[in-house]
Amino acid sequence: MVYHERAAWAGLIASFVTVGVYLGLVRGADAWIWPMVWAIGIGIALSILITIVWGIVAGIRDKEDATASDLRDRDISRMGGRVEQAFLVIAGLAVIVLCALDVDLFWIANTMFAGFVVASIVGGIARVIAYRRGLI
Secondary structure: OOHHHHHHHHHHHHHHHHHHHHHHHHOOOOOOHHHHHHHHHHHHHHHHHHHHHHHHHHHHHOHHHHOOOOHHHHHHHHHHHHHHHHHHHHHHHHHHHHHHOOOOHHHHHHHHHHHHHHHHHHHHHHHHHHHHHOOO
16 A cells, blocks of 8 residues: 555544544534534644554555655545545535525534535545546
8 A cells, every 4th residue: 555545544534533523522512613623633633643653554564665656646646636625615615605694603613624524535535446446
């Protein structure tokens, strides 16, 4: 497994953990702002940490393949980025509509948070599928 594929898997793992932690913290609680901020920060840190640890383990097994990258990796990364951007645009448009409707701030912020999560998960899945099946 190449570096970029490991990073895609790490992002997926971190996204699911982050959502679980956030939903666990917010369920039944009145405070949601700081749990959301912490969930975003922890999600980013967890993704980086998983990528680093997994890279170290892969580097111990095979130093040359641990950081190998080629044109295919760049193309898959770009494709995954486009998928993520599409979902972020949809979330951004939903936030604009919610703002126009003067909806409570909780729903606006959580819609954008959900957009971040969905974009991360769908982009990660698209990357993993591209690594497994190839780009079409």
